[in-house]
Amino acid sequence: MVVFLNVSPEAVSKLTKIGFKKEPIKTIYEQTRLKHGGVTAILYTSGKLLLKKETGWIIGSDESLKGDTFGGVVVGAVKADLKGRQELAKIGVTDSKLLSDKEILPMADKIRQVVSCEVRSILPEEYNVSGGITGILNHLHSECARYLAPGKHIVDKYPGCTIGDIREEKAESKYLEVAAASILARAAALKQLDYLSTQAGFALPKGSTHVAHALHELKERGLPFHKFVKMDFRNVSEFLKQGKE
Numbered sequence: 001m002v003v004f005l006n007v008s009p010e011a012v013s014k015l016t017k018i019g020f021k022k023e024p025i026k027t028i029y030e031q032t033r034l035k036h037g038g039v040t041a042i043l044y045t046s047g048k049l050l051l052k053k054e055t056g057w058i059i060g061s062d063e064s065l066k067g068d069t070f071g072g073v074v075v076g077a078v079k080a081d082l083k084g085r086q087e088l089a090k091i092g093v094t095d096s097k098l099l100s101d102k103e104i105l106p107m108a109d110k111i112r113q114v115v116s117c118e119v120r121s122i123l124p125e126e127y128n129v130s131g132g133i134t135g136i137l138n139h140l141h142s143e144c145a146r147y148l149a150p151g152k153h154i155v156d157k158y159p160g161c162t163i164g165d166i167r168e169e170k171a172e173s174k175y176l177e178v179a180a181a182s183i184l185a186r187a188a189a190l191k192q193l194d195y196l197s198t199q200a201g202f203a204l205p206k207g208s209t210h211v212a213h214a215l216h217e218l219k220e221r222g223l224p225f226h227k228f229v230k231m232d233f234r235n236v237s238e239f240l241k242q243g244k245e
Helices: 009-018 082-090 101-114 133-148 176-200 212-220 234-244
Strands: 002-004 021-023 030-036 039-044 049-053 058-064 073-080 116-122 152-156 166-168
Touching (some): 101 176, 116 176, 152 176
Antiparallel strands (some): 021 030
C-alpha cells in the first residue's frame, strides 16, 4: 500500500491513459476510485491518494482453439495470490500471443511448478455434440474456476460470456493469472493438435485461414470430419456442401 498527499483530481484522471478504469466509489469520503490489473487507486476528498495492490486469491482463465477449424476447445485456469503473482512474473509469464510454440510448452511446465492450475480439453467429436461454442466456453471456464475455488474469477471476455466475477477484454495483458492461463491453454491446444495429427496421419494446421488443403486431405483419406474439425464452422460446411454438388 502506497499513500500520496495533496493529490488533485486532474492528476488522478491521467491514470486512465495508462489503463486504469473508473469503478463505483464505496464511501462518502472517496472522490474517485480506479482500478488496473491488481492495483486499485482511491482518491479521497482530503486529497490523499491510496494505491492498493490486490493480495487475495485470483483465478484467471482463458481459452484456446476457439477460432481454429481443426481441434476442439481448451480452457486453462491459474490461481495465485501476491506471492504467486511474483513467482509468475519472475519466470517471465506474459501474454501467450507473444511467445512462440517452442517457448509455450516449457513455460507451461514452469507455471505448473509455482501455482495451482487446471486445464479442461475437449476433442472435436465432443465439441460437435455440445451445442455451440458459447455454452461450451461458459461451462469449461466455470468448471476450472470451481476446481480452483475459492478466489476472485477473472475471465478473458468472449462473446456471450456470462461467468466470472470480472469479465474483461484482453485480460491476458492486464492480469498475470490470465496470461498464465492463456499459456496453459495454448500448450494443451498444441498437444491436442499433435494427437489429432497422429490420428489423421498428417500434420493438421492451426487457425482457419489456410486449411483448405487439410480439408481435402481428410476427404481423400476417407476420415470422419466430426472427429477432427468443428462442423459448425462456415468453411467446413461450405467445403462439405461443394463435395455434394
